[in-house]
Amino acid sequence: MLAQRCLKAPTLTARTITRSRCSASKLSLRRVSTTREAIPRSLLGSNVKNERRAYTSISPPKSAAAIDPSSQHDPTTQPEVHVKCVARARIPTPHGPAFLHLYNNNRDEKEHLAIVMDSAQFSDGPMVAPAIRSASLDAAWEEETTMERLIRGAYTGRLTEEMRTPSTPQSDVSRTITAVIPPPLVRIHSECYTGETIGSMRCDCGEQLDEAMRQISQPITISTAPGVSQTIPGRGAVIYLRQEGRGIGLAAKLRAYNLQDMGHDTLSANLMLGHGADERSYEVAAAILGDLGVTEPLSSTANTSQARGIRLLTNNPAKVQAMSAAGINILERVEMVPRSWQCDHDHGARDTATTIIDTGAVRGADLDKYIKAKVEKMGHILSVPPSAKSIRNPLQRQA
Numbered sequence: 514m515l516a517q518r519c520l521k522a523p524t525l526t527a528r529t530i531t532r533s534r535c536s537a538s539k540l541s542l543r544r545v546s547t548t549r550e551a552i553p554r555s556l557l558g559s560n561v562k563n564e565r566r567a568y569t570s571i572s573p574p575k576s577a578a579a580i581d582p583s584s585q586h587d588p589t590t591q592p593e594v595h596v597k598c599v600a601r602a603r604i605p606t607p608h609g610p611a612f613l614h615l616y617n618n619n620r621d622e623k624e625h626l627a628i629v630m631d632s633a634q635f636s637d638g639p640m641v642a643p644a645i646r647s648a649s650l651d652a653a654w655e656e657e658t659t660m661e662r663l664i665r666g667a668y669t670g671r672l673t674e675e676m677r678t679p680s681t682p683q684s685d686v687s688r689t690i691t692a693v694i695p696p697p698l699v700r701i702h703s704e705c706y707t708g709e710t711i712g713s714m715r716c717d718c719g720e721q722l723d724e725a726m727r728q729i730s731q732p733i734t735i736s737t738a739p740g741v742s743q744t745i746p747g748r749g750a751v752i753y754l755r756q757e758g759r760g761i762g763l764a765a766k767l768r769a770y771n772l773q774d775m776g777h778d779t780l781s782a783n784l785m786l787g788h789g790a791d792e793r794s795y796e797v798a799a800a801i802l803g804d805l806g807v808t809e810p811l812s813s814t815a816n817t818s819q820a821r822g823i824r825l826l827t828n829n830p831a832k833v834q835a836m837s838a839a840g841i842n843i844l845e846r847v848e849m850v851p852r853s854w855q856c857d858h859d860h861g862a863r864d865t866a867t868t869i870i871d872t873g874a875v876r877g878a879d880l881d882k883y884i885k886a887k888v889e890k891m892g893h894i895l896s897v898p899p900s901a902k903s904i905r906n907p908l909q910r911q912a
């Protein structure tokens with residue numbers, strides 16, 4: 514019945530907003546509470562091109578090309594990045610509940626994601642920490658019914674058969690922030706089909722995704738008054754960018770693997786295929802973080818008592834530079850030590866582990882070679898343990 518009505522529903526048009534959350538909060542909720550229950554085609558899938566989008570944007574950095582000269586994305590010649598969260602849903606995970614946000618943008622056709630872990634997503638009441646909420650999701654979309662808002666995830670508190678509270682553009686603004694809390698922990702993660710889906714032991718990408726969500730979910734102890742402390746749930750986000758193979762795509766990455774089996778490392782294999790060492794860009798990630806309200810451009814944080822910004826989970830100095838250049842205030846870099854490197858290890862015993870979410874460490878000589886190349890060739894900030902220092906070509910070891 515509902516599906517039949519969906520097919521007849523008109524395309525939804527969304528009101529365009531400017532980049533700030535304040536601007537979003539000025540939008541009216543006109544027609545939000547009408548009773549029409551049909552789902553517009555724009556909520557069902559791919560006709561976003563015809564839709565005027567409620568976007569959050571961030572200016573492209575002037576200096577990003579200098580940071581990543583190999584990048585094929587030259588932000589100085591591209592239009593300002595706009596992002597819009599078109600759907601949000603609760604996803605139970607081994608590390609606790611997460612809220613998956615799906616974004617459209619005007620830079621590429623990819624569906625980039627934000628995995629938000631934040632207990633405030635479930636709460637309507639006073640909070641110790643500001644909620645991590647998408648301004649473009651909470652914005653009022655034109656000619657939208659309450660049911661349409663709920664279905665695209667623009668609600669507050671819990672969504673159940675009994676509880677259905679649509680969000681408003683200023684859902685979190687009026688709520689009380691009662692303590693100084695650490696900035697949210699954020700991971701900017703690049704898609705890796707092989708590592709995350711089929712458990713490849715050539716890289717630690719699946720493990721890193723799992724570890725990032727684990728670390729973000731860890732409870733935080735805060736001081737609420739002199740001598741008084743309180744533990745609150747961990748909060749933060751993984752921004753999951755569809756930049757497979759450091760931006761070269763899966764086919765090129767598989768070809769690079771064959772070159773690696775012939776003795777090349779990750780960097781030289783990319784170059785031999787005519788690609789840059791790293792073709793990723795981070796402007797979309799910066800715009801998504803801006804939309805989620807966890808950070809603001811450096812210039813607007815100067816006079817606040819609590820600096821807005823993030824703790825960034827990475828070993829990659831180029832990523833830190835690129836995110837800073839895109840206007841993200843990085844208050845701390847948090848290292849990601851591979852689980853198999855957290856204590857030095859015995860190579861002979863490391864042949865079978867896999868890397869699906871929540872199943873432990875990735876292990877093996879291929880992985881050591883991969884991470885060593887990141888340290889030695891790409892400047893990643895990580896200590897190589899003694900047992901990994903002697904690794905060369907894993908195939909030669911097996912022969």
Ligand SMILES: Nc1nc2c(ncn2[C@@H]2O[C@H](COP(=O)(O)OP(=O)(O)OP(=O)(O)O)[C@@H](O)[C@H]2O)c(=O)[nH]1
Nearest residue numbers: 703704705716756757758759766769779827828829
């Ligand atoms: N081209 C190429 N890409 C790879 C290879 N192995 C993994 N990747 C991709 O690398 C990306 C992960 O990036 P990494 O360089 O591991 O890590 P990083 O994000 O730069 O740095 P960290 O934040 O410290 O993890 C994913 O998109 C993977 O698909 C490889 O051998 N060649």
